Each structure stands twice: as structure tokens, then as C-alpha cells.
Amino acid sequence: MEIFRHLAVKVNGLNNSRGSGMLYEISNDGKNKYVLTAQHCLTNDKNKRSFTEDEISNIEIRDFEGTKLSICDVKVPINVNLDFAVIEINTEKVYPNISIESATRGMDCIFFGFPKYLEADNNPGEPMAGHIIEVLDEHVTLQNGNGNLDDSESDAKENTVGFSGSGLYTIGNNEPHLIGIVIRLRGVKGKHGKLQALKIEVVNNFLKEKNMHELIPYELSAFDMYLDLIINEQDDKVKVILRKHFKENVIDLKPLYIYQKLKHKLFIPYNFDGQYLNVKLWEGWLRLIIYICIYKGVEIKTDTIEQHISLGSSSESNNRFYYSEAKRMATFVRELYTEAYRDISNNDNIFVNSEKFAGPQSVGQGDIHNIIQCIDSVMFENGIDITNENEYKKVKIIHIDHIYNQLETELIRFITSTTTTKQLQEKCVECLISLFAEIESPTQESEASKIEIN
Structure with missing residues (x-):
């Protein structure tokens, strides 16, 4: 579905950290929106939990059309085991609305990101599909729909670099729903085609604690x-x-x-x-x-x-x-x-x-x-x-x-x-x-x- 491409963003963080993210339209009536991504897409320092104005000015986020988005602030949870960031942006562009849903075992899912192996391509974004095989307190494990993530030329890590921070979606009643954020491979080098994503409820609880606009269930x-x-x-x-x-x-x-x-x-x-x-x-x-x-x-x-x-x-x-x-x-x-x-x-x-x-x-x-x-x-x-x-x-x-x-x-x-x-x-x-x-x-x-x- 084209909506996944329209919601995807490319993230270039500090010191060559990079990855993907997704746009969340708080309200079509205003300019303020969120970009949800993984914390490690913004910095290689796992313990970094805040960003100065100068650091924020050196972070670049571009949407699927290549438009650079203006960053207002970056919010990261204090808990270093929670690998996500909420980036507040300001733009007059209007993006598709999407609601959130809780992930369940067996649920089909799809994520869309900007892998490194396609960075020189005219069409750099790509979707990957799979299904949820495990639901934990804060994370879900998904199985790649095509099996292993490695191939004869590259291992799983090389084939998935750039996908971190991608929005993880499911489709219900012909409508896409956001269920999480892809953050890393699951297991040693992801040999068996498994990845891990953060549950979207974790992000929503964080927004609630910060008195920010919550995502719409x-x-x-x-x-x-x-x-x-x-x-x-x-x-x-x-x-x-x-x-x-x-x-x-x-x-x-x-x-x-x-x-x-x-x-x-x-x-x-x-x-x-x-x-x-x-x-x-x-x-x-x-x-x-x-x-x-x-x-x-x-x-x-x-x-x-x-x-x-x-x-x-x-x-x-x-x-x-x-x-x-x-x-x-x-x-x-x-x-x-x-x-x-x-x-x-x-x-x-x-x-x-x-x-x-x-x-x-x-x-x-x-x-x-x-x-x-x-x-x-x-x-x-x-x-x-x-x-x-x-x-x-x-x-x-x-x-x-x-x-x-x-x-x-x-x-x-x-x-x-x-x-x-x-x-x-x-x-x-x-x-x-x-x-x-x-x-x-x-x-x-x-x-x-x-x-x-x-």
C-alpha cells in the first residue's frame, strides 16, 4: 500500500548514525506532527537521552519526496533499554492519518524503510512483510515472511541496515494500523529471519507521561x-x-x-x-x-x-x-x-x-x-x-x-x-x-x- 511509503522518513543522525522512521499526523488541522524512530538512529551513544539545540540542528529528516522536515524537539525515554525517540516536527504538508492497534501473536505485519543497500537507487524505500510470533511486555518478535534475512552475498545485518526505526503496521478492515517500531535483529546476527520491534503502547504511555498528544487507538x-x-x-x-x-x-x-x-x-x-x-x-x-x-x-x-x-x-x-x-x-x-x-x-x-x-x-x-x-x-x-x-x-x-x-x-x-x-x-x-x-x-x-x- 502506498500509505506506507507516504508515512516513511529517512533519518540521518549524529556521527553517521542513520535509519528510518514514520510520520504521525497529530491533526490535519495543525502543522505539528511526530516522527517516531529508534533512538540509535539519532546517535551511536545508547546512553544519550537528551539533545541540545546544536545537535538537533545536525539531525536531518526527509520524507518520501525528499522534503527536509523542520525539527522542533527530540524526546527520548530515560530508560536506556527503550530504544525509541519521538521527534516533534513542524510542516504545512499534510500526511495520511493512521491509528494504532495492539499487536497479537499470529498477526500479519509489514514495515517500510530505507535500507542501506538501496541508498543509491532512484527508489530507495522498500517494504518487508512478516508476522508476529511473540508478544512480550514491551517488545514483539516478528518473523520475516521470506524466511532468512541473509543471502549468498550478505549477512542479515548488512541486509537490514537502515530499516531500524521503521513503522511496523498491520492491516485490518482494509485500513493500516501502527503496531510498533522496528528496532533490531532478534538473536545472533538475525540468522533465522527474526526481528524485534517496540510495542506502540510503550510509545503512547511515554507521550501520556510527558503530557503530549497521544496516538489514536x-x-x-x-x-x-x-x-x-x-x-x-x-x-x-x-x-x-x-x-x-x-x-x-x-x-x-x-x-x-x-x-x-x-x-x-x-x-x-x-x-x-x-x-x-x-x-x-x-x-x-x-x-x-x-x-x-x-x-x-x-x-x-x-x-x-x-x-x-x-x-x-x-x-x-x-x-x-x-x-x-x-x-x-x-x-x-x-x-x-x-x-x-x-x-x-x-x-x-x-x-x-x-x-x-x-x-x-x-x-x-x-x-x-x-x-x-x-x-x-x-x-x-x-x-x-x-x-x-x-x-x-x-x-x-x-x-x-x-x-x-x-x-x-x-x-x-x-x-x-x-x-x-x-x-x-x-x-x-x-x-x-x-x-x-x-x-x-x-x-x-x-x-x-x-x-x-x-
Whole structure:
């Protein structure tokens, strides 16, 4: 694939050190980008962990077209056993976007670099393919697809000089994903065709520690992968309806955008170390988004989503969505009120998704009031008197499976051998309008009066 060539760079470091690297486009909106490479491509001194301005000025990086890239800074981890560098560059050129993915054993992979044996060639770059045979804590081992790396003229080392620092990729759903950085031969002289690469998670953890822009995981790059999970066991006609609404109405919206808006508030309890790559988290978000698209007949885009689902204090919507590890509705209610009390508002509709959820999947004011009486002392200690009607927030809580189950029940009753896809879509719209009308209706005075507030 040409993208590998477009992302590759040639690195000329200090004192004749050299190698390859790959470009990472932080955002197509700005000039700042990363070049990821091996530390030993910048210097022959393994212990060198910082670079002066003069040293940086003597490092040269050129892209696949030969354009010299302006270097702003070089970041290298303190740990000398981690052979990588993150180079911050500034250029107006726009390069392809790519997301990252975790390497797994047996995964096919490819890397693209500038080997020394091709440096005089008109087309100096070259790809090499293989597969992952071992996954360690910080590194992966890959097996060259053509077997040994040596030949009758040169040994493995001579045949791979210049490939160090190359981006290591895999292809999933016809899209390339970055999984690591090639750093060295594996074993004595690499006789058996094995190389070692640094796992891309190691680089991302380093960026996080430095408060730099992190690389985008594949799981946050698009909602497409979650669509298949949602429609997997649906009736064929329902699959068509959901897929059609996703393609036509979920426009330019990515999990990454939602994550950047909410971060730790994606979860209840709020969690800065939450598993934001959890499949159930984003599957739930996509279900809710598609349901709203269908029943409202609207497009949901980056600049309109907050009209339909809250992403913070500036949102217009009173619909909120959380992921929870709670196994019971009562547990979730208690955690919601103790953690998110100051963020939620009267008449909010709280949607939740989880792995498993025992008990009711939808609760109203009466049940919620009974549950939170158990945490009265915790709330009071935090300055919140839930016996005060002005402080008691009346919300509805709905597990996303409640909508799914209600919709599934109605459609099963409706579908016959002669039901057309159009008729089924109309029934979907009718059912969802009815379900959301019930969910989104404000607390009635008669219902509120049933809740005794002493």
C-alpha cells in the first residue's frame, strides 16, 4: 500500500548514525506532527537521552519526496533499554492519518524503510512483510515472511541496515494500523529471519507521561467496527435498516471526539484510568446514537451531537450516557448520585451500558428515591441534603438494553414472511418514537407527589 511509503522518513543522525522512521499526523488541522524512530538512529551513544539545540540542528529528516522536515524537539525515554525517540516536527504538508492497534501473536505485519543497500537507487524505500510470533511486555518478535534475512552475498545485518526505526503496521478492515517500531535483529546476527520491534503502547504511555498528544487507538478512530457488533444477531432486514441509518446519518462522528469531551466522565464512578477502549462502552454509545437518528429522523454530526446527547455543561440535551461496571441497578444509582450529583440535572435521562445488569433495566423517581435513602449520610457529608426537595434531583435511568429488548419484542410480533423492509423501518420508527416519548417525558406532578420527602 502506498500509505506506507507516504508515512516513511529517512533519518540521518549524529556521527553517521542513520535509519528510518514514520510520520504521525497529530491533526490535519495543525502543522505539528511526530516522527517516531529508534533512538540509535539519532546517535551511536545508547546512553544519550537528551539533545541540545546544536545537535538537533545536525539531525536531518526527509520524507518520501525528499522534503527536509523542520525539527522542533527530540524526546527520548530515560530508560536506556527503550530504544525509541519521538521527534516533534513542524510542516504545512499534510500526511495520511493512521491509528494504532495492539499487536497479537499470529498477526500479519509489514514495515517500510530505507535500507542501506538501496541508498543509491532512484527508489530507495522498500517494504518487508512478516508476522508476529511473540508478544512480550514491551517488545514483539516478528518473523520475516521470506524466511532468512541473509543471502549468498550478505549477512542479515548488512541486509537490514537502515530499516531500524521503521513503522511496523498491520492491516485490518482494509485500513493500516501502527503496531510498533522496528528496532533490531532478534538473536545472533538475525540468522533465522527474526526481528524485534517496540510495542506502540510503550510509545503512547511515554507521550501520556510527558503530557503530549497521544496516538489514536484504532478503537477510537471510527464507529464502524462497533456497527457489526450491534447488528450481528439481528434479522437481515433490521440489519439493513440499522446499517442504512448509520451510513446516512452518523456523519464524521468518532469515538475519539466523545472521549476528548468527556474522558473520565464516560464512566460511573468517574475514572481517570477507565477502560476507554472497552467495546461495550462504544457499542452502547453507537446504539443510542442510531436510535436517536431513527426516531428523530436527524443526522448526528460532531457539531450537532450535543443537541441530542450531553457532552458537558454547554450541551443542549438532557440525555446522558455512562458506562458502568455495576452488576445491579441499585448499585449504579448509588454510584451515580455520589459521583455525578453536581453534573446531573432535574429531568435528565441517564442511559447506561454494562457487561451484565441484574434486576430492572429502567427505573423512575420512586425507585430511585428509595435507593438513595441508603446513601443519605454520604450525601449529607458532602453538603447535599437529599431530603430537601430543591436538592433532590429527579432523573430517569435506562439501561440501553431496555430499548433494545422493547424494540426486539415489538418487531418480532410485527414481522411476517411478507413484511417489507420499508414497512419494518416504519415500525422501527413508530416503536422508538413511543419508547423515547415515555423516556423523555418530564416527571409529572402526580408522580412526584408519590415521593415522600421528609
